[in-house]
Amino acid sequence: MNQKTLQINGICKQYGYINILKDIDIKLSDGNILTLVGPNGAGKSTLLKILSTQVRPTKGEIFYNNIPVYKELNIYRKKLAFLSHKTFLYDDLSAYQNLLFFARLYNLNDPDKKVLELLDFLKLNSRKHGPVKYYSRGMQQKLTIARVMINDPQFIYLDEPYTGLDSRAEDLLSSIIFKKKEEQSIIVLVSHDIEKSYNIATKIMILNKGEVYYSGDKKDITLPQIMKMYREVLEQ
Amino acid sequence: MRAYFTTLIRIFYKDLVLELKSKDIINSMLFYALIIIVIFSFVITSGSKVYNELSVGIIWIAIVFSGVLGLNRAVLIETVNDSIVALMLAPVDISAIFFGKVLSITIFILLMEIIIIPVFTVFYNINIFAEGIFPIYFLLFGTYGFALLGSLFSFMTIKTRAKELLLPLLLLPLIIPILLAGIKGISLYMGAETSDDYIKWFKLLVAFDIIFTLVIYMLIDKIFEE
Amino acid sequence: MKKNNIFDIITILFVVTAIYLVFFYVPEEKTMGIIQKIFYFHVSSAWVSFFAFLLTFIFSILYLKKNKSTYDGIAFSSAEVGLVFCTIVLVTGPLWAKPVWGAYWTWDPRLTTTLVLWFIYASYLLLRKFIDDDQKKATYSAILGIIGFIDVPLVYFSIKWFRTIHPNVFRSGGGLEKSMLYTLLFSLFAFTLLFINLLVKRIKLERLYVEIKKIKFNRGLD
Numbered sequence: 046m047n048q049k050t051l052q053i054n055g056i057c058k059q060y061g062y063i064n065i066l067k068d069i070d071i072k073l074s075d076g077n078i079l080t081l082v083g084p085n086g087a088g089k090s091t092l093l094k095i096l097s098t099q100v101r102p103t104k105g106e107i108f109y110n111n112i113p114v115y116k117e118l119n120i121y122r123k124k125l126a127f128l129s130h131k132t133f134l135y136d137d138l139s140a141y142q143n144l145l146f147f148a149r150l151y152n153l154n155d156p157d158k159k160v161l162e163l164l165d166f167l168k169l170n171s172r173k174h175g176p177v178k179y180y181s182r183g184m185q186q187k188l189t190i191a192r193v194m195i196n197d198p199q200f201i202y203l204d205e206p207y208t209g210l211d212s213r214a215e216d217l218l219s220s221i222i223f224k225k226k227e228e229q230s231i232i233v234l235v236s237h238d239i240e241k242s243y244n245i246a247t248k249i250m251i252l253n254k255g256e257v258y259y260s261g262d263k264k265d266i267t268l269p270q271i272m273k274m275y276r277e278v279l280e281q
Numbered sequence: 282m283r284a285y286f287t288t289l290i291r292i293f294y295k296d297l298v299l300e301l302k303s304k305d306i307i308n309s310m311l312f313y314a315l316i317i318i319v320i321f322s323f324v325i326t327s328g329s330k331v332y333n334e335l336s337v338g339i340i341w342i343a344i345v346f347s348g349v350l351g352l353n354r355a356v357l358i359e360t361v362n363d364s365i366v367a368l369m370l371a372p373v374d375i376s377a378i379f380f381g382k383v384l385s386i387t388i389f390i391l392l393m394e395i396i397i398i399p400v401f402t403v404f405y406n407i408n409i410f411a412e413g414i415f416p417i418y419f420l421l422f423g424t425y426g427f428a429l430l431g432s433l434f435s436f437m438t439i440k441t442r443a444k445e446l447l448l449p450l451l452l453l454p455l456i457i458p459i460l461l462a463g464i465k466g467i468s469l470y471m472g473a474e475t476s477d478d479y480i481k482w483f484k485l486l487v488a489f490d491i492i493f494t495l496v497i498y499m500l501i502d503k504i505f506e507e
Numbered sequence: 508m509k510k511n512n513i514f515d516i517i518t519i520l521f522v523v524t525a526i527y528l529v530f531f532y533v534p535e536e537k538t539m540g541i542i543q544k545i546f547y548f549h550v551s552s553a554w555v556s557f558f559a560f561l562l563t564f565i566f567s568i569l570y571l572k573k574n575k576s577t578y579d580g581i582a583f584s585s586a587e588v589g590l591v592f593c594t595i596v597l598v599t600g601p602l603w604a605k606p607v608w609g610a611y612w613t614w615d616p617r618l619t620t621t622l623v624l625w626f627i628y629a630s631y632l633l634l635r636k637f638i639d640d641d642q643k644k645a646t647y648s649a650i651l652g653i654i655g656f657i658d659v660p661l662v663y664f665s666i667k668w669f670r671t672i673h674p675n676v677f678r679s680g681g682g683l684e685k686s687m688l689y690t691l692l693f694s695l696f697a698f699t700l701l702f703i704n705l706l707v708k709r710i711k712l713e714r715l716y717v718e719i720k721k722i723k724f725n726r727g728l729d
Contacts, residue, residue: 433650433654434651437650437651438634440638441634441647442637442638443637447633450633451634451651454626455627455654458661458662461665461669462665465669481668485661485664485668488661489661492661493654496653496657500571500650500653504646504647504650
């Protein structure tokens, strides 16, 4: 029952005269973690933005649970999360206010309780009323991760999530990814750290100049093979 | 419909809490507006035949120029940590987010007006409410129209290379009808002769607000979509 | 290529004929004298610039609807060529006004509106200059192209009402003499032709520019 799927067919993206993405197909289901690998300008981030409905594709369609995304946009958005290296926080608001604002924006049941739970989980209770701008970098990062996951997402998009994280925030992110995998969420990840993302992934896709260079299950390919292909792409 | 206004109010409430904490926007606008009022006092003399019209013009110039300052600041809050991306990805109507922002800016500018108009009354020895409270409507609708176009263009210009530099260049020519209606409407209302000419200006102002509210409502998705 | 040449020749013929009509055919106006002859090109340029901005408006809407960069190219080209004609209006207006009204500039509603129009479309070009991303450039300028055009009647009425308190120094157009009317209509047509010719060239130029950028990009030069 209740199986989650994410599918894109023939996605193309053109910016003026530049083809960022050419004819990309992806099919993911319960508990899949897809890692996107490729050199700069390969179109990884754009693909992630298309999946998270920040950018509309020039051509092609996106389906979640076999429903076209743009048909029930807000229902899909309720279930998705997007994390990049930006914090998405309001510096002058406190952790509590930031979380509460987004909890309400997502129309969660009993937002107050949810927020207090999260603050407890982050061990931020004592400082929940201080402005975010006075928090340490690591604390801000942890707060951002918690903020992005506030709606219990089932479709999670991570754009270079490990870049600039301190070790505690990194641990938090890893544990959340692990938990979300257990919950059978679908995760798509873009990272420069091929080794780390290989370890997390269940599927791997290498992009080059907007086209799929390799796509397959992790079990069919070893890390050295991926590294070799990545170097091939870089040398082109 | 109810969800739409709930979102709108939530954005406004968030901005209000932010502003109450930092007071960045209102303080900078207020200070700038007061300086304008003082500087312009050197330009006009009270004996002038069109003293009323000139003085009312100075209020509007103070509102518009300090408003530009406030607009840039209010939009910067959303872009500095990319929180606008987070708002965009929330399961709510994008136009509700935008109009929530317009509401915040309108209220902030109105708050500034509440402070500068008494100061203006003292410095220029003119009470714009001497004949009645109708000028309030000019201020309300004028401020809304300004905040409406202003928010739209500051969301656009903040993403350009020129950043806040570009906003006044785009915005000022377009809001000339608001400026003229505000100046002429209020000074006609204050004028000695009993004439209903100010109503014509008020209608123009309301027409401006309605037309652009509808047009922007239709266009707003395009701004935030890439 | 040949078709273009024929179009160029026709345009030149019409413009030259318009110049001939203005200088040799149409009689001098009684009170204003020779300076009034500027009127034919002044009015024609005004009409053309307004027409150009209308095109920008229409193609801006089309761009937002269909997302085709061709439409953006047309909207942009039309705004640029329109701005040239708008500048002509703003230069010829004062030249005409000085001997007749004794001042280069009067805050006449039409002239003032034209000046505001000039500012709006100059800011349109400025906005484009400051955006690198082509898609954003097209979308944002389309929005300005729409809002700016809708604003024009509001600007016009507000300026017109604003000035009516002061005595109106302008005589109404009144009846034009027949030869004057013909010359005006002919200039209008010649200028419209000139505009279309320039617009087509500008659109082609833009296309070539995009083509070059594309080639550069594909060869990794950009």
